[in-house]
Amino acid sequence: MHRLYAFALAAIIALTGALFLPTFLESQGVQAMELKSIAFEEGKPIPVQYTCDGPDISPPLTWSGVPAGTKSLALICDDPDAPMGTWVHWVYYDIPAEAGGLPEAVRPDEKPSPGGTHGKNDFRKLGYGGPCPPGGTHRYFFKLYALDTILGLGASATKKELLAAMEGHILEQAQLMGTYKRR
Structure with missing residues (x-):
C-alpha cells in the first residue's frame, strides 16, 4: 500500500x-520555449495553402525562448487523429540552434536552405506533407525540440529513428496545434 x-x-x-x-x-x-506561426493560431484551422487541397507548402514558423546550451533543433509534425494511427507529416532535424524560425515553403530537399536535414514523412517523401484528412476535423501537432547535440543522422530518418536519437538530449520542447477539415 x-x-x-x-x-x-x-x-x-x-x-x-x-x-x-x-x-x-x-x-x-x-522564458519558456514557444512555437508560433503567422499563418494560424493555436487550436485554429490551418489555411488551405498548407494542405493537400492547396499548394501543400510548409507554413512559416517562428520560435523563441530556446534554452542556453542548445546545439540543434528538431521538428516533428503529426496527426494523431488519422484512422490508421498517428500520421507523420514532417520530420526535420539538425536545424541550426540560432535559427529563429522557418520560412514558408521550405523545399523538400535533403538539406534545405534554412539548414538542417529532412527526414521521411509517412507519405514516404522528404520534407513537409500537409494535412489531407480522409474525413472530419483532424489536429496537427508541430513539435519543436531543443537538443544538447547535433544528431548527425543522414537524410530520410523516420520519426521513430529521430525520437530514438533524441532520447536523453532534449533540453526543452514547444508545441503548436492547428486543425484542418477538408471541404
Missing part, C-alpha cells in the same frame, strides 16, 4: 510541477 501511495504522491508532484514550471521560470526571468 505504501508503494501505491508513494507513486500517487510522486505523480501529483510531477503534474503540479509541470503545471507551475512555466510560471515559475517566467518569474525568474527565464
